Amino acid sequence: MCGIVAYTGSRSAQQILVNGLRRLEYRGYDSAGICIQDHGSLKLVRTKGKLAELENALESTPVTGTVGIGHTRWATHGAPSVKNAHPHTSMDGKIAVVHNGIIENYSIIKTALEKEGVVFKSDTDTEVIVHLVSKFYNHTPGKGNLAHAVTETLKHLEGAFGIVVVSADEPGVLVGARRGSPLVLGVGENEFFLASDVAPIVEHTSKVVYLDDNDMVVLNGTYKITNQANAEVRREVQNIEFSAEEVARGNFDHFMLKEIFEQPNTVLNSLRGRVLPEGTALLNGLNLVNQELRSIQRIIIAACGTSFYAAKVGEYLIEELSGIPVEVEYASEFRYRNPIITDKTLVFVISQSGETADTLAALREAKQKGATVLGICNVVGSSIARETDGGVYLHAGPEIGVASTKAFTSQVTVLTLIALLLGRMRRTSPDEGMKICKALNKIPDQIREILKLNDQIKDIAKVFKDCGNFLFLGRGYNYPVALEGALKLKEISYIHAEGYPAAEMKHG
DSSP states (O other): OOEEEEEESSSOHHHHHHHHHHHTGGGOOSEEEEEEEETTEEEEEEEESSHHHHHHHHHHSOOOOSEEEEEEEOOSSSOSSTTTSSOEEOTTSOEEEEEEEEETTHHHHHHHHHHTTOOOOSSOSTHHHHHHHHHHHHHSTTTTOHHHHHHHHHTTOOEEEEEEEEETTSTTOEEEEEEBSOOEEEEOSSOEEEESSSTTTTTTOSEEEEOOTTOEEEESSSEEEEOTTSOEEOOOOEEOSSOGGGGSOTTSSSHHHHHHHTHHHHHHHHHTTTEETTTEEOOGGGOOOHHHHHTOOEEEEEEOHHHHHHHHHHHHHHHHHHOOOEEEEEHHHHTTSOOOOOTTEEEEEEESSSOOHHHHHHHHHHHHTTOEEEEEESSTTOHHHHHSSEEEEOOOOOOOSSSOSHHHHHHHHHHHHHHHHHHHTTTOOHHHHHHHHHHHHHHHHHHHHHHTTHHHHHHHHHHHTTOSEEEEEEOTTHHHHHHHHHHHHHHHHOOEEEEEEGGGGGTO
């Protein structure tokens, strides 16, 4: 995962970019860099390693200017090194770009550009972008116009990207574009920000615009958004629902621990106002009347990773409480096959960020097949929130830790509410519904009691820390939980782990 932050305004860009990159450190990275407009030239500073290395380099060679772009890179094309770090610049040093994603046809573009005399300085796929922009900036009918050059460049790119481009010859101008990789516009007082998520923006403004796929935005004292057909489009300005303090680590050693301890509140937020005393749930965001919900004959849930395992818990819950058959599919598989969908099929897609590329593709495939598609996500205004027919927000607040924790428990909470709602319409009795509601309301306090055992859990971890393999066993609802537990151990420690159905130990 890589991070983008960009700024244009009247303030010094250097510290805004560095602070923004620090907000994106949670994504993981192996190099960092910034590029700032400075009196008709671009000043580039890049370093391998952690952000502290970049800050040290900037102490000895500070960069002035009020417009710039920054990036934290996790190596994909090309090893971690200064030459492969972003931003990348054109041969004349007049144009720079930062990029998240993968350019799938980069080798074809690179070969063509090399035949035209372009000399490449890195091993990355990103560098083809800046050389294409430079080509169209200098040698086309729209020459000397950065927006036109980026528009022409986008026509040649295949794959997923979020990019921001700056030119030495266009003071105050930034151009951003996205396809399959998130890009958010922050709207301040006479200043603008672009970033790969809202974390670097929230300390400066609460007003953001989530760009759609194939959107391009030009910042030049104001902002203008155009679509793939180069027609101007309007996107809703939304308010960020959390504060800068919520994306800070506080007194915790790391974000994952902070988010584990936030779970009593995040589960409570997922329940708040949705549990009714008569033993059912209120989920107005589904945008479906009771008659439509009663007519559902089959449910498909598409998700990836942690969200997939939450969906597996949801499968057990919905089938048990409502009797509706449920299939849970990896979104990455669903998008590439020909799923059977009828007008009585309801599709849920689940994603913490609302921007998971495979899940978005599954959503679009389901809609293409005529399904009603509902979303379960955490980020207000995200792509999934905008493109689904309705859904439920988690209200878990920003999740900075890469290994999802509080989102998982919030997803399971919301799926329980959905199962309860559907169940009460079909075969769950009022008494059983009220029993479930009472149990749900107790969960936040029960989580608090578990978290009081933190020191004892730490002692248990010390006993097993040298083990090289772990089996997580579970049965029924706990089988998907076992899968999620194994995933967490693998993600965080790189220790081999497997989730396993408990009864299969005697067979497998």
